[in-house]
Amino acid sequence: MKPAHNLIALPNGMSIADLLPAFRGVKYEVRIGTPNRECAGCGKPFTSARKRHEMRLYEVTDFPLVFSLYVCRHCRDLCRRGGDAREGILAAVQSTFAGWGNER
Numbered sequence: 001m002k003p004a005h006n007l008i009a010l011p012n013g014m015s016i017a018d019l020l021p022a023f024r025g026v027k028y029e030v031r032i033g034t035p036n037r038e039c040a041g042c043g044k045p046f047t048s049a050r051k052r053h054e055m056r057l058y059e060v061t062d063f064p065l066v067f068s069l070y071v072c073r074h075c076r077d078l079c080r081r082g083g084d085a086r087e088g089i090l091a092a093v094q095s096t097f098a099g100w101g102n103e104r
Helices: 073-081 083-099
Strands: 052-059 065-072
Touching: 052 073, 052 083, 065 073, 065 083, 073 083
Parallel strands: none
Antiparallel strands: 052 065
8 A cells, every 4th residue: 555645764773864965964953933833743732731742854855954843742652653553644744744834
């Protein structure tokens, strides 16, 4: 079955610099924008009980570009568990990511 997203996980023991040559030698990063207020997986707002957990997406370009977004612990745990739950969360995250800038 073809996944509903085009995100991949880094193989164990591999860094992003091993996979994408543009990231070799990068020591610093500049963060632009504000953190998302709702979980990128389920869309529920973050609260004192629903904490944010960072998820980083790496763009394949000629220069290093990382998109950082946040998911709740439940969505993070589903991703870590794997299987269909992981595929669903990653599809939701990609959909959220693709929709940024299209809000009215």
